[in-house]
Amino acid sequence: MTGPCPPIKTATSETIAEAARLIRAGRLVAFPTETVYGLSADATNGEAVAAIFAAKGRPEFNPLIIHLAGILDAEKLVQFDDRARAVAAAFWPGPLSLILPRTETCPVNLLAGAGLQTLAVRVPAHPTAQALVKAAATPIAAPSANRSGEVSPTSAAHVVASLGDAVDLIVDDGPCEIGLESTVLDLSQPEPMILRPGVISEDDLEPLVGKLATSEAQSAAPRSPGLLLRHYATRIPLRMMASAVAENEALLAFGPDPLKGARFTENLSSLGDIFEAASNLFAMMRILDRPDCAGIAVMPVPDNGIGRAINDRLQRAAHT
Ligand code: TXA
Ligand code: MG
Numbered sequence: 161m162t163g164p165c166p167p168i169k170t171a172t173s174e175t176i177a178e179a180a181r182l183i184r185a186g187r188l189v190a191f192p193t194e195t196v197y198g199l200s201a202d203a204t205n206g207e208a209v210a211a212i213f214a215a216k217g218r219p220e221f222n223p224l225i226i227h228l229a230g231i232l233d234a235e236k237l238v239q240f241d242d243r244a245r246a247v248a249a250a251f252w253p254g255p256l257s258l259i260l261p262r263t264e265t266c267p268v269n270l271l272a273g274a275g276l277q278t279l280a281v282r283v284p285a286h287p288t289a290q291a292l293v294k295a296a297a298t299p300i301a302a303p304s305a306n307r308s309g310e311v312s313p314t315s316a317a318h319v320v321a322s323l324g325d326a327v328d329l330i331v332d333d334g335p336c337e338i339g340l341e342s343t344v345l346d347l348s349q350p351e352p353m354i355l356r357p358g359v360i361s362e363d364d365l366e367p368l369v370g371k372l373a374t375s376e377a378q379s380a381a382p383r384s385p386g387l388l389l390r391h392y393a394t395r396i397p398l399r400m401m402a403s404a405v406a407e408n409e410a411l412l413a414f415g416p417d418p419l420k421g422a423r424f425t426e427n428l429s430s431l432g433d434i435f436e437a438a439s440n441l442f443a444m445m446r447i448l449d450r451p452d453c454a455g456i457a458v459m460p461v462p463d464n465g466i467g468r469a470i471n472d473r474l475q476r477a478a479h480t
Contacts (some may be wrong), residue, residue, distance in 0.1 A: 165320055165325070166320065166323075166324070166325045166327050166328065166329065166330055166402055167183075167328075167329050167330065168179045168316050168320065168328075168332050169329065169330070169331060169332065170329045170331075170332050170333070171191075171192070171288040171331050171332065171333040173291070174399060175329075175331055176288065176291045176292050176331065178329065179191060179292055179296075179329055179331050180292060180295035180296040180297075181296075182328055182329055183200060183201060183202050183208075183292075183296045183298070183300065184202060184296060184297075184298060185479060186201070186202060186205050186207060186208040186211075187195075187201070187328040187329070188200070188201050188208070188211055188212065188215060188326070188328050188329065189201075189292075189325045189327065189328060189329045189330075190305040190313075190316070190319045190323070190327050190329070190331065191288060191289060191292050191302075191331040191333075192286055192288055192289065192316075192329075192331065192332070192333040192334070192336055193227075193285075193286045193289040193302075193336065194255055194284060194286040194289070194336060194337050194338050195255045195284075195312075195336060195338045195340060195341050195342050195358070195359075196246045196255070196304045196305075196312040196313060196314055196336050196337070196338075196339065196340070196341055196442070197291070197303035197304065197305040197312075197313040197315070197316070197318065197330075197336065198227070198289075198302030198303065198304060198305055198313065199212055199215060199216065199257065199302060199304070199317050199319075199323065199327060200227070200292070200296075200300045200301065200302040201300070201301055201302075202298050202299075202300065202301075202458065203224070203226050203268045203269060203272045203298070203299040203300060203301035204267045204268060204269055204270040204294070204299060205269065205313070205337050206270075206294045208365070209224070209269045209271045209272045209301055210271060212224065212301060212303065213228065213271070214326075215235055215323055215326035215327065216306070216307055216308045216323075217307050217308045218303065218308040220306075222274060222303075223272065223273045223274035223276055223279070223280060224273070224274075224280070224301040224302065224303050225257050225271045225280040225281070225282050225301070225302060225303065225344075226268055226272065226279060226281050226282070226299045226300065226301055226302075226341070227281075227282055227283070227284055227293050227299070227300040227301075227302050228281060228282070228283055228293055228299055228300075229283065229287065229290065229293045229294045229318040230252070230253075230283055231245075231248045231249075231252060231283065233299070234248070234281045234283065235263075236263065236267075237262065237263060237264075237266045237267070237279055237281060237299060238258075238260035238261060238262055238263060238266070238278075238279050238281055239260055239261045239262075239263055240260065241347065242259075243352065243368065243369040243370070244258055244260055244346050244347050246368040246369070247345065247347075247365060247368050247369060248283075249263075250364075250368060251360055251364070252282075253283040253284060253285035253290060254283070254284075254285045254360065255282075255285070255338055255341075255342040255343060255358055255359050255360060256282065256342055256345060256358070256360045257280045257281065257282040257342045257343065257344045257345070257356075258280065258281055258282070258345055258347055259278050259279070259280050259344065259346040259348050259355065260278060260279065260281065260347055260348055261277055261278055261279075261344065262277060262278065262279050266279065268299055268301075272301045277382050278346075278348040281346065282342055284337075285444045286333070286337075286473055288331060288333045289443070291332070301349070304341060305319045305322065305323060305327070306318070306319075306322040306323070307322050307323065309392075309393050310392070310393065311392045311393075311394070311441075311442040311445050311446060311473075311477070312340075312341055312392070312442050313442070314335055314336040314339045314439070314443050315335050315336070315443065316330050316331075317334035318442070318443070318446065319384055321446075322379055328371060331344070332476055333363055333414040335439070335443070336439065337433075337439060338359050338438060338439060338467055339438050339439035339440065339441055339442060339443075340358055340438045340439075340441065340442075340466065340469050340470065340473065341356065341358060342356075342358050342360075342406040343356065343357060343358030343359065343360040343365075343469075344356035344358070345365060345369070347369065349441050351372075352365070352369040352370060352371040352372050352373065353372060353373040353374075354372055356472075357468050357469040357472045358464060358466075358469050359438065359469065361465055361466070361468070367380075383463055384441060392442075392445075392473050392476045392477045393476075394445055394448075394449040394452055394456060394477055395449055395451070396410075396449055396450070396451065396454070396456060397454075397455040397457060397478075397480070398445075398455065398456040398474070398477045398478045399454070399455060399456070399457055399458065399478060400458045400460070400471075400474055400475065400478050401458070401459075401460050402419065402457035402458055402459055402460075403419075404419060404421075405420075405421055405422040406420045406421070406422075406454065406457075407421055407422070407423060408423060408453060408454040409422055409425070409453055409454055409455050409456065409457045410422060410423060410425070410448035410450060410453040410455070410456045410457070411424070411425040411448075411456075411457050411458075411459070412426055412428065412444055412445070412448055412456055412457070412458040412459065413425055413426065413427040413428065413430075413459050414427065414428045414432065414437060414458075414459045414460065414461050415427075415429070415430065415431075415432040415459070416430055416431070416432060418430075418459070419457070422457065423452075423453055424447075424448060424450065425447055426440075426444040426447055428440050428441060428444060428461065429472075434461070434462060434464075434465060434466055434467050434470070435466060437461060437467075437470060438466050438469065438470055441470055441473065441474075442473075445477065458474055458478075461474070470472075
């Protein structure tokens, strides 16, 4: 259940400073990143971390990504090797999370890492996110700011719809540019592996880390708990690769020739632009998730580059 509306404030240096104060005081703040909106708390404060899990209704075995201002801060939390340094140099700040072994003196609360010996770290590129992690001056745990299992929020309005007053402040800086969560790359083992596809692709990473191990993304007991087969769920059923649509269905179209006859239609990109499609995906899934429709039919989306990440999210939403 969502409660009354939490304060939404436009991102300015004042509201970012206020957000940083709230985080240091153990409160929850939603903020924009280049990927999706995050629900943040001080990662060194166990009660604040527990409040994230409570607000999301998230199973406590699912570990959180720790957001930092730069690689020097990340090196205090996790052990970098040459591969990790190479990808961090190439893609940070940016939409890439690295799974690495915790350092012995890592101050991040164990609950944030779900008790694992490894931790996910990322340096966000969005100027507001950058300003916030700098101002907070503490590692920030930030999962996507939605209730567990729902699609990730790409606007402040989505955060309100999903979390209501469970959050103390929402910093609003408009829609997220990428619209899909960061690529999660596991470098904690000899064989590097992508645990969650994102805009930074296998082709981007292999030259720097070597051959990637086959993804466990389709397995029922994945290395990454967030890779549960059913995730990013809509309330009505979703089917992919639609070549026709029924009159009681909603249509998620792609490209210049949307199928005809749906009750409602949203087009991920009428130009067939895969990046535009990624940034529209979660917002359009929310719009089409209507109880007066029998389901959502999704037209084929090309499975290359970020299209793979889009299809990954759609497959999880379609899984029954
Ligand atoms: O783009 C993003 O990454 C967004 C923004 C807010 O930064 N955050 C995000 O966080 O998507 P979340 O909590 O919704 O997803 C974190 C993912 C989950 O799939 C989780 O299981 C995985 O990262 N993860 C975190 N720590 C891990 C670890 N130590 N080992 C394996 N997987 C881990
Ligand atoms: Mg999430």
